[in-house]
Each structure stands twice: as structure tokens, then as C-alpha cells.
Amino acid sequence: MDPINLLVAINLFVSMSANYSGAKKGFKTSITKVAERPKTFLQNIPPNIAALILVLIILSIFKVGTLTGSYEKEFANVRYIGLGMFIVFSWLQVLAYKSLGNFYAQDIVIMREHKLVSSGLYKYLRHPQYISQILSDLGAGLALMSYLIVPLVLLIELPLFILRARLEENLLRNHFGDEFLKYKKRSGFFIPFLG
Numbered sequence: 309m310d311p312i313n314l315l316v317a318i319n320l321f322v323s324m325s326a327n328y329s330g331a332k333k334g335f336k337t338s339i340t341k342v343a344e345r346p347k348t349f350l351q352n353i354p355p356n357i358a359a360l361i362l363v364l365i366i367l368s369i370f371k372v373g374t375l376t377g378s379y380e381k382e383f384a385n386v387r388y389i390g391l392g393m394f395i396v397f398s399w400l401q402v403l404a405y406k407s408l409g410n411f412y413a414q415d416i417v418i419m420r421e422h423k424l425v426s427s428g429l430y431k432y433l434r435h436p437q438y439i440s441q442i443l444s445d446l447g448a449g450l451a452l453m454s455y456l457i458v459p460l461v462l463l464i465e466l467p468l469f470i471l472r473a474r475l476e477e478n479l480l481r482n483h484f485g486d487e488f489l490k491y492k493k494r495s496g497f498f499i500p501f502l503g
Contacts, residue, residue, distance in 0.1 A: 344418040368452035390450025401440035432500040
């Protein structure tokens with residue numbers, strides 16, 4: 309197996325293992341402790357696109373839907389940059405969900421006794437988990453030379469997560485009021501200190 313593909317596979321397995329407990333807890337929490345949950349396609353479609361990309365990453369590890377042959381050597385630098393992005397941002401995503409602690413949920417929700425998280429990565433970014441998801445998926449697509457993943461991330465996943473993040477911000481603003489507005493002024497949307 310190609311060494312870059314092998315490293316993608318190892319990181320994918322290890323980072324998914326680290327995320328497993330959070331996903332399990334987030335699912336259980338989102339069922340039992342929710343005070344408000346908007347009904348919108350943004351609850352299901354962006355996570356389903358991310359799941360589709362995960363399946364495509366697994367297939368791409370085995371060179372399904374990828375550029376092969378001389379492209380692998382010609383674009384070796386792009387592949388290494390993509391690998392680095394995938395590793396860094398997949399672990400930043402794990403760190404982001406851990407920063408949320410008991411307030412992590414897979415859906416866009418306000419929980420009972422919800423507190424605004426503004427520490428850890430959330431001190432600098434309001435949506436570190438979303439941007440990390442996007443950049444880790446893009447990195448995996450580049451590392452694996454996938455002609456399916458890269459356009460899917462840029463044309464579908466990115467706009468959907470931006471819409472999802474905006475909906476989440478409206479919900480947080482309505483719930484937390486001035487506390488959220490002050491937090492919004494000192495943090496970035498997807499890039500630290502911007503937006």
C-alpha cells in the first residue's frame with residue numbers, strides 16, 4: 309500500500325476511535341437533554357455529506373476514485389501537504405469536541421442548563437469543529453488524490469457547514485443575548501479574529 313494512503317488510514321482509525329465516545333455521548337445527550345432544536349435540513353444534510361466523504365476517504369485509501377500512476381509522483385508535495393492538513397485538522401476536531409464537554413451534541417440544539425463555551429479552541433473560533441471537519445476532509449482528498457472528495461468538500465460541504473454555523477449562531481444569539489454578542493466580537497467565525 310502507498311505510504312501516504314497507509315498514514316491516512318492509520319490516522320483515520322485512531323482519530324475516529326478518539327471521537328467515538330464523543331459521538332456516542334453527543335447522540336445520547338441530543339435525545340435526552342434538549343431544550344430547543346430547530347427543524348431544518350441543516351440538522352441532517354451536512355452530517356450526512358460528512359459521512360459520505362468518510363466513506364469516500366475509505367474507498368480512496370484503496371485507490372477507488374483517485375488519480376493514480378504518474379500523478380502520485382508529480383503531485384507528491386500536494387499529497388504531503390494534504391496529509392499534514394488531514395492529521396492536524398482531524399486532531400483539532402477531536403480537541404474541539406472535547407472542549408465542548410457536556411454541551412457537545414451532533415444536532416444544532418440548546419440544551420437545558422446550556423452554558424456558552426468560550427475556552428479552548430472556542431476562545432479564538434466560534435466553529436472550530438466545522439472548519440476542522442472541512443479542512444481535514446479536504447486534506448484527505450488531496451493526500452489521496454481523490455477527484456471525488458475535493459470537489460464535494462469545496463462545492464457542497466463547505467457551503468452547507470457555513471449555513472449550519474450561521475443557524476447555530478442565530479440560536480445561540482437568541483438564547484444567550486449580549487453574552488453571545490460579546491463573545492462574537494472577540495472570536496472569529498472560521499478564521500481566528502475574522503468574522
